[in-house]
Amino acid sequence: MTITGSKKLQQAAGGNTDVALAARGLGHAYHGRNVLSSIDFEVRRGEFVCIVGPSGVGKTTLLRCLAGLQASTSGTVMIAGEPVTEPVPGVALVFQDYSRSLMPWASVLHNVTLPLRANGTSRAAAREEGLRALTLVGLDDVAAGMYPWQLSGGMQQRVAIARALAYNPALLLMDEPFASVDAYTRADLEDLMLRLQRELSLTVVLVTHDIDESVYLSDRVIALNGSPASVADIVEIPLGAERDQVGTKSTAEFAALRGRVHALIRGSRGSADATEARE
Amino acid sequence: MTSNTLSTSTTGALPRPVPQRTGRLLRLATQAGVIVLALLLWWFASATLPEATMPSPVETLARMGQLALTGGFWDAVGQTLLTFAAGLLICTVVGVPVGLAIGWSRIATQSTRLVFDFLRTIPPIAILPLVLLIYGPTFEMVLVVVVLGAIWPILIQSVYAARQGESLLAEMSASFRVPRRWFVTHVFFPGSLPFVMTGLRVGTTICLLLTITGELLSGAPGIGFQIQDAQLSLDTPRMYAYVLVSAVLGLLVNGGFWSAQRYLLRWHASNRKESAR
Amino acid sequence: MTPSTARVARTIGLEIWLPIVLVVVWWFASANSTSVYFPPLSSILGSFAHDWLDPAALPKNLVPSLQLLALGYLLAVVTGIVLGLVLGLVAPLERATRPLLEVLRAIPGVALLPIFIVLFGIDLQMKVLLIAFGAFWPVLLNTIDGVRGIEPVLLDVSRVFRVGRMRRLVSIVLPGASPQIFAGARTALAIALIIMVVSETIGGNGGVGYFLLNAQRNFAISSMWGAILALGILGYLLNIVLRIIERSVLRWHRLQQARLESQP
Ligand SMILES: Nc1ncnc2c1ncn2[C@@H]1O[C@H](COP(=O)(O)OP(=O)(O)O)[C@@H](O)[C@H]1O
Numbered sequence: 001m002t003i004t005g006s007k008k009l010q011q012a013a014g015g016n017t018d019v020a021l022a023a024r025g026l027g028h029a030y031h032g033r034n035v036l037s038s039i040d041f042e043v044r045r046g047e048f049v050c051i052v053g054p055s056g057v058g059k060t061t062l063l064r065c066l067a068g069l070q071a072s073t074s075g076t077v078m079i080a081g082e083p084v085t086e087p088v089p090g091v092a093l094v095f096q097d098y099s100r101s102l103m104p105w106a107s108v109l110h111n112v113t114l115p116l117r118a119n120g121t122s123r124a125a126a127r128e129e130g131l132r133a134l135t136l137v138g139l140d141d142v143a144a145g146m147y148p149w150q151l152s153g154g155m156q157q158r159v160a161i162a163r164a165l166a167y168n169p170a171l172l173l174m175d176e177p178f179a180s181v182d183a184y185t186r187a188d189l190e191d192l193m194l195r196l197q198r199e200l201s202l203t204v205v206l207v208t209h210d211i212d213e214s215v216y217l218s219d220r221v222i223a224l225n226g227s228p229a230s231v232a233d234i235v236e237i238p239l240g241a242e243r244d245q246v247g248t249k250s251t252a253e254f255a256a257l258r259g260r261v262h263a264l265i266r267g268s269r270g271s272a273d274a275t276e277a278r279e
Numbered sequence: 280m281t282s283n284t285l286s287t288s289t290t291g292a293l294p295r296p297v298p299q300r301t302g303r304l305l306r307l308a309t310q311a312g313v314i315v316l317a318l319l320l321w322w323f324a325s326a327t328l329p330e331a332t333m334p335s336p337v338e339t340l341a342r343m344g345q346l347a348l349t350g351g352f353w354d355a356v357g358q359t360l361l362t363f364a365a366g367l368l369i370c371t372v373v374g375v376p377v378g379l380a381i382g383w384s385r386i387a388t389q390s391t392r393l394v395f396d397f398l399r400t401i402p403p404i405a406i407l408p409l410v411l412l413i414y415g416p417t418f419e420m421v422l423v424v425v426v427l428g429a430i431w432p433i434l435i436q437s438v439y440a441a442r443q444g445e446s447l448l449a450e451m452s453a454s455f456r457v458p459r460r461w462f463v464t465h466v467f468f469p470g471s472l473p474f475v476m477t478g479l480r481v482g483t484t485i486c487l488l489l490t491i492t493g494e495l496l497s498g499a500p501g502i503g504f505q506i507q508d509a510q511l512s513l514d515t516p517r518m519y520a521y522v523l524v525s526a527v528l529g530l531l532v533n534g535g536f537w538s539a540q541r542y543l544l545r546w547h548a549s550n551r552k553e554s555a556r
Numbered sequence: 557m558t559p560s561t562a563r564v565a566r567t568i569g570l571e572i573w574l575p576i577v578l579v580v581v582w583w584f585a586s587a588n589s590t591s592v593y594f595p596p597l598s599s600i601l602g603s604f605a606h607d608w609l610d611p612a613a614l615p616k617n618l619v620p621s622l623q624l625l626a627l628g629y630l631l632a633v634v635t636g637i638v639l640g641l642v643l644g645l646v647a648p649l650e651r652a653t654r655p656l657l658e659v660l661r662a663i664p665g666v667a668l669l670p671i672f673i674v675l676f677g678i679d680l681q682m683k684v685l686l687i688a689f690g691a692f693w694p695v696l697l698n699t700i701d702g703v704r705g706i707e708p709v710l711l712d713v714s715r716v717f718r719v720g721r722m723r724r725l726v727s728i729v730l731p732g733a734s735p736q737i738f739a740g741a742r743t744a745l746a747i748a749l750i751i752m753v754v755s756e757t758i759g760g761n762g763g764v765g766y767f768l769l770n771a772q773r774n775f776a777i778s779s780m781w782g783a784i785l786a787l788g789i790l791g792y793l794l795n796i797v798l799r800i801i802e803r804s805v806l807r808w809h810r811l812q813q814a815r816l817e818s819q820p
């Protein structure tokens with residue numbers, strides 16, 4: 001028993017192209033102040049895409065619009081060929097702040113299975129799926145029975161990832177998922193995501209302010225800049241499927257790509273500074 | 280010790296600031312609408328219920344206006360306020376320092392825990408008949424009941440407040456070799472204030488409740504007595520008018536407390552304009 | 557003795573010595589008391605045993621009180637939580653009714669006693685309603701605050717993963733608000749006890765309040781002291797019951813707080 005969203009998405013995508021997600025002329029304003037303007041991009045099925053930009057540029061806003069949590073003030077988001085106005089089936093989101101996105105009163109397993117139970121999976125099946133997802137992210141049965149706040153930060157974020165995986169998402173959205181963990185854990189989690197994405201053929205859109213991270217993880221990097229933010233450019237990352245923290249990051253190719261993304265984002269450094277005050 | 284506190288939040292939730300002007304007008308309008316609706320319900324109930332069980336809102340307000348012209352009304356209000364204020368003052372002046380002093384020492388805290396816990400759970404009304412026999416229906420009698428009822432939350436919460444002194448700030452002060460006097464006035468008192476205020480908030484409510492209850496049950500002068508007297512003389516409009524007055528007093532006392540707290544705790548996170556949540 | 561049992565013994569000793577000393581001091585200081593109002597502790601304990609420990613006396617003195625309290629308090633808690641959830645979840649409704657609620661809440665519960673007598677007459681139903689009305693407000697207001705204080709990210713989580721209304725209420729809103737709800741329930745219990753005693757002084761159906769009134773009329777001072785003692789013990793026991801429930805329901809909260817405190 002798994003979520004049926006992916007099937008629906010595949011059917012819809014099977015008709016024309018293999019586009020999983022598309023933003024068309026997306027714009028957003030808070031109280032009349034434009035934060036995003038005419039954002040355009042597409043994400044193909046099975047692709048790992050990073051959206052990168054400085055703090056405060058509007059990455060979270062963009063991701064919330066993509067997830068259907070927030071209605072954009074102009075333009076549309078298309079998932080499975082249909083416009084998104086509210087959260088749709090088959091889309092999972094991993095939030096930046098694991099300590100706030102996990103229920104402190106529920107066990108790790110209960111946190112992971114809630115979305116399944118809420119969508120009609122039986123208790124026993126949800127338990128099985130949940131334990132499997134936890135194993136995928138490297139957590140055992142002991143951790144499954146603990147409260148999330150009894151785990152380290154990195155492990156908590158693994159729980160949040162397991163929750164998203166258990167949901168069997170056709171599209172996985174992640175908002176700066178590794179920004180609040182230490183550097184070693186961050187490297188581990190990056191490699192975990194690369195492996196999972198390959199093994200499960202996930203479609204991932206990950207938002208980050210870290211240029212290295214975006215280049216290391218993606219098939220394509222979407223660079224945001226300006227105020228209001230728009231897409232500066234989309235950079236293909238032809239680094240191949242096999243990557244590792246030391247080897248890949250020390251290649252000349254990696255350095256060049258990272259320099260390119262850097263330059264794109266710095267294109268309007270001044271206005272990015274102005275909005276940096278708020279994380 | 281945590282289980283002794285009165286509330287999980289340190290200060291309770293403060294009313295949130297309203298963002299926009301048009302939203303504010305709309306909000307005031309709907310709030311007024313709800314009040315009018317409630318008054319209409321009241322009026323409807325008074326019209327359907329048998330005679331002399333419930334006066335209409337108009338009748339009640341008119342009666343309140345009449346009463347406000349009499350000296351007896353202001354005597355009653357003044358007496359109730361006096362008892363309330365004296366009770367709260369005594370509870371604060373005694374409860375807060377004693378509580379902080381006890382909380383300062385771990386041994387004193389543990390030694391007194393059971394005693395305070397027990398005294399706190401005696402419903403203060405239980406001692407009223409006894410105190411009434413001793414003092415008769417007087418101001419002193421009500422005051423004794425008020426103080427013996429309202430002092431416990433204030434005292435216990437102050438003990439708890441002082442225990443918070445063990446925290447990071449105490450270590451910080453020690454590492455900077457902050458003199459003790461300076462530590463007490465600049466770190467210890469401000470740090471315990473939010474917790475003390477929680478106790479005072481509960482204490483304030485209990486003070487007013489007990490003042491009016493004491494007057495009502497014992498016949499000591501004040502608003503409570505007026506309510507009881509009106510019932511005995513079957514004067515329902517007067518009874519409703521005084522109950523309304525007691526509600527207004529409650530509102531004023533609550534409002535006064537919030538503004539005092541806002542001022543005293545203006546640095547506290549719950550009062551900052553926008554926290555990162 | 558192992559170090560840990562020694563520590564437990566020390567803690568118990570520290571907590572218990574003062575109550576013992578106070579009782580002993582009371583016993584001897586009052587032993588030869590001739591004051592009418594402060595009888596010897598021995599005679600107070602005698603009355604207490606006679607009025608409150610004798611199984612024959614309980615149906616008249618205690619059972620009516622417990623029945624009244626249980627009905628009124630449960631009514632207050634249930635309606636307080638249900639309405640608090642509704643008002644906490646529907647923000648416009650909460651904003652619109654806030655001033656009205658503040659006025660109603662500001663009425664000291666006991667002041668309504670005469671009104672309730674006129675409206676409902678002197679019977680069990682009136683007393684239950686009066687207790688419920690007084691004890692309702694702390695539960696209601698704390699539930700509203702608790703619901704509104706729920707982590708907004710968790711509500712986003714429930715939307716993204718399409719958690720339905722009912723399950724959201726049961727799995728997220730109610731547990732998230734429960735620490736606040738219990739705080740309200742504790743205050744409500746104290747208020748319910750006060751109103752219970754007061755309402756029992758009206759009409760002659762037995763109960764602690766009625767007993768107190770009778771003792772006062774008969775100038776039975778020792779009985780009054782005994783009743784005060786009984787009420788203190790009753791209140792203490794009820795608080796312990798509430799705390800046991802709270803400790804099991806909020807186990808996660810207690811452990812989490814302890815952890816937060818141990819690692820600043
Ligand atoms: N709820 C909101 N109301 C008003 N302004 C907001 C809100 N959320 C974000 N903003 C503003 O929008 C801009 C982009 O915010 P955000 O999307 O959080 O950026 P990022 O995630 O890239 O750091 C910031 O300037 C921020 O102040």
Ligand SMILES: [Mg+2]
Nearest residue numbers: 059060176279
């Ligand atoms: Mg962000």
